[in-house]
Amino acid sequence: MSDVSILLPNLKIKISYPFPIDIKHRRLVQQAMMAYYASISNFSNHMLNSNLMALIEKYRNGIAFEEIEPPEIVGEPILALTTGKDSLHALMSLLDMGYKPHLFYLDRINKSEAFYEKPKVKEIAKKFDLPLHIPQVTYSAIINRQNHNIGFRELLIYGAAIPYMQQHNLDTIIFGIWRELREGPLSGDSHQVMSTYSEISGYKYSFHPLGIEYGEDKCIKDFCEKYYDLFPYVTSCYTQINYREKMYENISSKTGFPIYHGCGYCIKCCRINLGLIAYTNLGCLKSRKLLLGHIEKQIKIKNLDDPVINSLLKVVYK
Numbered sequence: 001m002s003d004v005s006i007l008l009p010n011l012k013i014k015i016s017y018p019f020p021i022d023i024k025h026r027r028l029v030q031q032a033m034m035a036y037y038a039s040i041s042n043f044s045n046h047m048l049n050s051n052l053m054a055l056i057e058k059y060r061n062g063i064a065f066e067e068i069e070p071p072e073i074v075g076e077p078i079l080a081l082t083t084g085k086d087s088l089h090a091l092m093s094l095l096d097m098g099y100k101p102h103l104f105y106l107d108r109i110n111k112s113e114a115f116y117e118k119p120k121v122k123e124i125a126k127k128f129d130l131p132l133h134i135p136q137v138t139y140s141a142i143i144n145r146q147n148h149n150i151g152f153r154e155l156l157i158y159g160a161a162i163p164y165m166q167q168h169n170l171d172t173i174i175f176g177i178w179r180e181l182r183e184g185p186l187s188g189d190s191h192q193v194m195s196t197y198s199e200i201s202g203y204k205y206s207f208h209p210l211g212i213e214y215g216e217d218k219c220i221k222d223f224c225e226k227y228y229d230l231f232p233y234v235t236s237c238y239t240q241i242n243y244r245e246k247m248y249e250n251i252s253s254k255t256g257f258p259i260y261h262g263c264g265y266c267i268k269c270c271r272i273n274l275g276l277i278a279y280t281n282l283g284c285l286k287s288r289k290l291l292l293g294h295i296e297k298q299i300k301i302k303n304l305d306d307p308v309i310n311s312l313l314k315v316v317y318k
């Protein structure tokens with residue numbers, strides 16, 4: 001067992017691995033932790049390794065996110081699986097492409113979501129008979145979770161996965177990401193940071209294996225049409241533990257629509273439930289109408305101007 005830890009104002013984190021880690025890989029994990037910390041705490045940039053900052057600056061005007069090519073995967077990849085629809089779709093795509101990816105889950109990064117995610121990750125690994133790596137995380141932080149946008153979360157997952165990549169001779173980590181993540185408080189978008197870290201670490205990363213232009217709309221369509229049986233494994237939802245189920249029961253009883261697990265109110269649930277209306281024949285006409293009414297009300301209340309929701313609405317009303 002070996003531990004990598006940092007103890008800083010507002011953040012105490014320790015990641016424990018069930019095997020020894022050399023100094024080089026320990027430093028890579030620590031660097032990812034520091035970047036994560038800097039991004040969540042408005043801490044000044046000097047906390048970061050100066051090489052990392054210099055490289056981030058270099059990449060800031062580099063390749064546009066839209067120009068990212070799908071990866072060339074050497075050997076088996078490791079997949080950062082959260083059991084959100086996107087990473088689960090990435091898994092199905094990799095399996096369709098003939099890969100048997102290792103799965104990686106970083107516990108407690110999504111806080112209350114871990115309650116739903118961790119058991120599902122284990123079920124999925126068992127279902128598809130894939131190796132699963134979950135380091136033990138001891139973690140406490142005061143984090144501003146406004147809009148759920150925790151900066152550099154992916155970078156921390158990336159860094160934490162590297163000792164497993166080294167241990168199992170893996171070359172590339174995959175994330176089920178379709179779109180550029182929003183700017184964090186520290187230093188811009190995730191692609192710049194990830195490519196920078198890739199240069200430092202020597203381990204490749206990639207966003208969705210089908211290429212980012214495949215897109216979230218088609219991902220939702222695939223779930224409704226091809227992977228419907230996997231809905232019980234999807235945990236995409238922003239609402240916290242203990243509230244999801246109650247909110248779900250509330251809509252379920254009001255609309256009579258057999259919707260997937262989730263709160264039904266947050267943007268993620270609105271996207272998926274709208275997808276179910278757009279791409280399935282589920283529910284009677286009345287329940288479909290009631291659910292659509294509920295979603296449109298949420299769009300209005302939350303003032304959502306979301307490209308995925310807008311394109312799904314076009315399908316619903318075509």
Ligand SMILES: [Zn+2]
Pocket residue numbers: 236237238239262263264265266267268269270
């Ligand atoms: Zn939700």
